[in-house]
Amino acid sequence: IAGITQAPTSQILAAGRRMTLRCTQDMRHNAMYWYRQDLGLGLRLIHYSNTAGTTGKGEVPDGYSVSRANTDDFPLTLASAVPSQTSVYFCASSMAVWRDTQYFGPGTRLTVL
Amino acid sequence: EDKVVQSPLSLVVHEGDTVTLNCSYEVTNFRSLLWYKQEKKAPTFLFMLTSSGIEKKSGRLSSILDKKELFSILNITATQTGDSAVYLCAVLNTGTASKLTFGTGTRLQVTL
Numbered sequence: 001i002a003g004i005t006q007a008p009t010s011q012i013l014a015a016g017r018r019m020t021l022r023c024t025q026d027m028r029h030n031a032m033y034w035y036r037q038d039l040g041l042g043l044r045l046i047h048y049s050n051t052a053g054t055t056g057k058g059e060v061p062d063g064y065s066v067s068r069a070n071t072d073d074f075p076l077t078l079a080s081a082v083p084s085q086t087s088v089y090f091c092a093s094s095m096a097v098w099r100d101t102q103y104f105g106p107g108t109r110l111t112v113l
Numbered sequence: 114e115d116k117v118v119q120s121p122l123s124l125v126v127h128e129g130d131t132v133t134l135n136c137s138y139e140v141t142n143f144r145s146l147l148w149y150k151q152e153k154k155a156p157t158f159l160f161m162l163t164s165s166g167i168e169k170k171s172g173r174l175s176s177i178l179d180k181k182e183l184f185s186i187l188n189i190t191a192t193q194t195g196d197s198a199v200y201l202c203a204v205l206n207t208g209t210a211s212k213l214t215f216g217t218g219t220r221l222q223v224t225l
Contacts, residue, residue, distance in 0.1 A: 043156075043201070043215040058212070090155060098205060101147065102213065104155035
């Protein structure tokens with residue numbers, strides 16, 4: 001693995017279903033982030049984690065949860081998906097939270113019907 | 114509310130042209146401004162600017178920050194079709210509510 005990987009690449013999901021988007025980084029970065037990108041709205045922060053064991057809310061956290069059990073993994077869970085959560089989701093990481101350049105994963109395109 | 118505005122929204126130029134992309138911002142406790150290039154997938158980092166008046170260069174790309182007037186420009190000289198992408202500007206603030214605020218991007222298309 002080199003950098004950040006995300007899975008799945010894309011997913012179509014029925015409304016009301018539970019879904020976990022996976023993110024793994026191998027750069028030993030302390031901080032990780034989840035963004036969603038929607039046309040005309042740019043990238044918006046959902047949740048972040050400044051180190052393993054801690055998480056924080058971003059600009060649009062409702063309907064999403066995260067966990068950070070270790071340095072490498074930062075999964076994003078939609079407990080009960082709704083159509084407004086249709087978006088492209090990007091995971092990112094940086095050496096330290098908010099102080100360094102963020103490097104982005106390839107993204108997951110999620111469609112909720 | 115923190116705000117980052119990019120202009121133009123989109124731009125079509127011919128290969129070899131020089132382009133200037135603009136980013137203006139209003140944020141509290143400014144720390145740095147970042148430029149990213151986004152092609153089909155993930156944004157890729159271009160520059161981080163922290164100090165006014167110091168130009169950052171990478172090949173045909175350069176960028177400068179004006180902290181007094183609250184804006185940055187990204188210049189691309191001798192454009193190539195491979196420069197076609199969405200260019201994102203983001204501003205990092207710091208403090209108890211640190212965050213990275215993104216603009217909606219400028220879509221650049223370079224034609225032959």
